[in-house]
Amino acid sequence: MSKNNNHFIAIIGGAVSGSTAASTLLDKGYKVAIIEQNARPYGKIEDGLPIWHQKQREQEYAKIDQKLDHPNLYFIPNTKLGTNISFDELTNKIKFSAIILAIGAWKDRPLPLKKSDSLINKGLIYQNKFIYWFNHREDINSLKENIQVIDGAIIIGGGLASIDVAKACQIELFIKAVREIKNIILDVEKIETNGIPKTCEKIGIAYKDLNIKGSTILYRRTATDMPLADIPDNATVQMIEKIKNVRSKILQKAKDKFLFNFEELSTPNKFLIKNGKINGIQIKKTELVDGKLIVTHKTKDIQTTQVISSIGSIPEPIEGIMMEGETYKVKDKNLGIYTEIDGIFLTGNVVTGKGNIRDSLKHAEKVSAYVANQYLSPLNNDLEDTAVKKVENFLAQKKELSNADLEIIQEKIIKLQSRVNYHNNYKEWISASQ
Ligand SMILES: Cc1cc2nc3c(=O)[nH]c(=O)nc-3n(C[C@H](O)[C@H](O)[C@H](O)COP(=O)(O)OP(=O)(O)OC[C@H]3O[C@@H](n4cnc5c(N)ncnc54)[C@H](O)[C@@H]3O)c2cc1C
Structure with a gap:
């Protein structure tokens, strides 16, 4: 059992899940280093949530800041695992007591269509890049x-992200058209709150006069299958019906407010290409037979010069981290235990695969409590899971670090911080990077 809490834990990524894990471990008296690739540790909150979530964004920033502004927290900004520090260096050269990967999912899942790679920027855009552009589009520099x-x-x-992409497209087209026709500059947040039809009423314009055709979401199943509201594992038939109904309503409300189109039971089949660029997309109609998706031979060509893929984000491969398919190899997804090396954990989007703040936060609380209670102090044992027990038996031998070891780690951290001119004053750093 830990007396001095002489443990130093490295967390990679300082956003929702990284800061939550850090806070739990700091509360237990451990020292924590956060290695973050960007200057600011806000992750998807800053560059994933569309800009109209301004209030939520400010609230989440404040929560992260509060968690990271702690005397035992060593923040290392502008330092990317895999680029500025290797996984080998992290795991073998610095003797951290444990390492938690909280690096989210930043690689867009590749669109499984022929020629996708060669059509990027020639009509094909992926969601992460698109939302980043939307959020920063007024700051051209x-x-x-x-x-x-x-x-x-x-x-x-x-998913919800595809609706956000459709909303962003519609808002952008609407702003542009109103500026051209009426010379009025509209505000993104106000349009998002009021919706396009109400905004038209307010400024005295008929939407049809703007001649906007609108963007279209293509989905292979039906509106009730869209993962816009989660169905719990133990849901009854009535509950499932209710949730499916909620999903339809969420989609309908978004369509009514932002006037985008929705084409269900459609899956992309191939790009139509002209002069090396996208000139359209061919879709195949699908059918659902007893819940199973059947792709039919019925095709339809849609003329467009822009396709935005919003089929999910996956973790970026990093040299040295073992992968299993699209994700990192985990022994226990729930507790985020990495398969290959003991003492390495994963938390948040990187392992839940669920793109939402609450799931990332809850997962981080669970993983950090496990790291603290089962991994670092294995005698505090109230988990029954056999796979976890196996790890615990190994970890029961885990000794606290000596003061000399702690000092060596601290020295290495200070070197990493000096490389980026960070002087362990979180508040000062954040206010300078606004
Ligand atoms: C378009 C869109 C809309 C969304 N809307 C909502 C919503 O309405 N409600 C909701 O609850 N959720 C929403 N989400 C999801 C939510 O933002 C995320 O699930 C959550 O913020 C993920 O937190 P995280 O800490 O696990 O990962 P991230 O926020 O991705 O954090 C990972 C951190 O790790 C850092 N990092 C990554 N790689 C490295 C590396 N190699 N080295 C060092 N640092 C690294 C990143 O810079 C980042 O700071 C949305 C997401 C998107 C994309």
């Missing part, structure tokens, strides 16, 4: 490249 939303863009996907 911070953009590596500009994106032009094309009227009639096709969005492939079916």
Whole structure:
């Protein structure tokens, strides 16, 4: 059992899940280092949530700041695992007591269509890049490249993020058209709150006069199958019906407010290409037979020069981290235990695969409690799971670090911080990076 709490834990990624894990461990008296690739540790909150979530964004920033502004927290910004520090260096050279990967999912799942790779920026855009552009589009200097939303863009996907992409497209087209026709500059947040029809009423314009065709979400199943509201594992038939109804309503409400189109039971089949660029997309109609998806031979060509893929994000491969399919190899997903090396854990989006703040936060609380209670102090044992027990038996031999070991780790951390001119004053750093 830990007396001095002489443990130093490294957490990679400082956003919702990383900061939550850090806070739990700091509360137990451990020292924590956070290695973060960006200057600011806000992750998907800053660059994933569309800009109209301004209030939620500010609230989440404040929660992260509160968790990371702690005397035993060593923040290391602008340091990317896999680029500025290798996985080998992290796991073998610095003798951390445990390592938690909280690096989210930043790679767009590749669209499984022929020629996708060669059509990127030639009509094909992936969601992460698109939302980043949307959020930063008024600050042209911070953009590596500009994106032009094309009227009639096709969005492939079916989750909440695909609805956000459709909303962003519609809002952008609407703002542009109103500026051209009425010379009025509209505000994104106000349009998001009021919706397009109400905004039209307010400014005295008929939507049809703007001649916007609108973007279209293509989804392979039906509206009631869209993962817009979770169905719990133990849901009754009535509950499932209710949740499916909620999903339809969420979609309908978004369609009514932002006037995008929705084409269900459709899966992309191939790109239509002209002069090396996208000129359309061919879809195949699908059918659901006893809940099973059947792709039919019925095809339809849709003319468009822009396709935005919103089929999910997956973790970025990092040299040295073992993968299993699209994700990192885990022994226990629930507790985020990495398979290959003991003492390495994963938490948040990187392992839950669920793109929502609450799930990332809850998972981080669970993993960090496990790290603290079962891994670092294995005598505090109230978990019955056999796989976990196996790890615990090994970890029961885990000794606390000596003061000399702690000092060596601290020295290495200070070196990493000096590389990026960070002087262990979180508040000062954050206010300078606004
Ligand atoms: C378009 C969109 C809309 C969304 N809307 C909602 C919503 O309405 N409600 C909701 O609850 N959730 C929403 N989400 C999801 C939510 O934002 C995320 O699930 C949550 O913020 C994930 O937190 P995380 O800490 O697990 O991962 P992230 O926020 O991805 O954090 C990972 C951190 O690790 C850092 N990192 C990554 N790789 C490295 C590396 N190699 N080295 C060092 N640091 C690294 C990143 O910079 C980042 O700070 C949305 C997401 C998207 C994309």
